Amino acid sequence: MDNETTLPCYSGPMQQLIASLYTATSRIELQEFRHWALAQLQSVIDFDGAIWSNGHQQTLKFHNHTRFNVPEPLGELLLQTLSLNPMADVLLTNLGQPIDMQDLLSDEDFYQSQIYQQCFKPMGIERILASMHLDERTGLFTLLTLYRFSRNQPFSQSDRANQASALFHLLKSAEHALFMTLEQQPSQSVNTYKGICDSQGYFHQAQSTMLDLLEQHYPQTSFDCLPEELLQSFKAQIQSSKTTGHCAVADKLQLKVTDFNELFIVELWPNGPLDLLSHREKQVVEVINQGMTFKQAAQALNLSPSTVSNHLYRIYQKLNVGSKAQLRSLLNLDSNL
Numbered sequence: 001m002d003n004e005t006t007l008p009c010y011s012g013p014m015q016q017l018i019a020s021l022y023t024a025t026s027r028i029e030l031q032e033f034r035h036w037a038l039a040q041l042q043s044v045i046d047f048d049g050a051i052w053s054n055g056h057q058q059t060l061k062f063h064n065h066t067r068f069n070v071p072e073p074l075g076e077l078l079l080q081t082l083s084l085n086p087m088a089d090v091l092l093t094n095l096g097q098p099i100d101m102q103d104l105l106s107d108e109d110f111y112q113s114q115i116y117q118q119c120f121k122p123m124g125i126e127r128i129l130a131s132m133h134l135d136e137r138t139g140l141f142t143l144l145t146l147y148r149f150s151r152n153q154p155f156s157q158s159d160r161a162n163q164a165s166a167l168f169h170l171l172k173s174a175e176h177a178l179f180m181t182l183e184q185q186p187s188q189s190v191n192t193y194k195g196i197c198d199s200q201g202y203f204h205q206a207q208s209t210m211l212d213l214l215e216q217h218y219p220q221t222s223f224d225c226l227p228e229e230l231l232q233s234f235k236a237q238i239q240s241s242k243t244t245g246h247c248a249v250a251d252k253l254q255l256k257v258t259d260f261n262e263l264f265i266v267e268l269w270p271n272g273p274l275d276l277l278s279h280r281e282k283q284v285v286e287v288i289n290q291g292m293t294f295k296q297a298a299q300a301l302n303l304s305p306s307t308v309s310n311h312l313y314r315i316y317q318k319l320n321v322g323s324k325a326q327l328r329s330l331l332n333l334d335s336n337l
Contacts, residue, residue: 013044014165021173030181031261034066037170044162046153047146049125051075052170056202056224057139063198064262070123070147077119084115091132091143096167098160101128111151126151129159131167138203139224142171178205182265192269196260201226201234204263213268217252226266230255238264274331276318284311288324289331 017040028036038050049070055062065075082088086104101110110116120128127148134141144167148155182194182205193213195206202225211223218227226234230253237257256267277285280301287297294305294312301308321327 014162017041017044017166018169021169022176025173025177025180028177030177033177034174035068037173038066038068041166041170044166045146045159046148047129048149049147051078051143051145051147053143053145054198054204055141055143056198056200057134057141058202058225059200062143063200063202070125074119074123074125077123081115081119084113084118086115087128087130091130095132095134096164098129098131098163098167100155100160102154107151124149127154129155129163131163133167133171135171140202140204142167144170175205181260182207192267194268195266197226197234197264197266198262199238199264201231210268213253213270230268234264234266274319277315281311281315281318284308285315285327285331288312289328 020040021037024036025033034052038052041047041050050068051070051074052066052068053062053075054064062075062079067075078085087099087101090099090104105113120126125147127150128145130143130145132141132143144163146155146159146163178196182196193207193210195210196204198204203223206223214221214223214227218229221227225231233255234257237255238259252271253268254271258265258267274282274285283301284297287300292300294308297303297308298305303311315327316322319327319330321330
């Protein structure tokens, strides 16, 4: 597939589609972007439904799907009938090339086949055009499958050519939308580095500074996925609570995970002095830093003044400070609270 990103003059439906995809990345919400992009694709290819799926070559499984006007059970049906689907192996050996089911089976054979009877017929699908893209840098693969619900409307050679041209720009505009989202997210601290992962910890987008940070702390690791130490903390967070905002501590880095549609925003930053504190100790530091007395802090935290005093004593020991003034100076250097 031609990966040239320099566009010709914006004339004709395909060029208008490409232009609209890139210009929309700053105004369409990320959660809606892929669905919106598929709707725009209908301006150059007539189709009734679609699935835009992502996976990774290490797992050979799909990690997330965007469905467009197809029933929700279709994704699971496709997995259950994968061994029956003649497209599966052909797509992997013809990356970037649209494959029509008609290329593989005659209509007579297809409409009598198990894959049609068990998967596509129950979903009302009669015609199928699919293409797969592999990003060799990240190992992510993308499958874009277009469906028609009428048997009397097969896909044409023009449809194939349009899908081949559009696929690259669909992917690149979606990547840019992910990057724009990262840049717009509020940071946990000044020195936070961000990326977007799927549920298995594979990166869909990452700031270059995040990759630099990972390389610094995990020099022997490739970064298509979170390093194992961070991956354990990542999975623990998404299994326990996706929206608590708490940060799990790894040996070298702090990790925060935020649920983001079918993906997750990951924030990393180097361990700082305040990361040594417990959640309650951080609360004490916060109220003391606001200028509260022990009595006021105790009321705010529903603790006794002596308990607040004991917490503050342990905080001073952990941070090697001896006064509130020194504590405030440390807070000015570390914004991870």
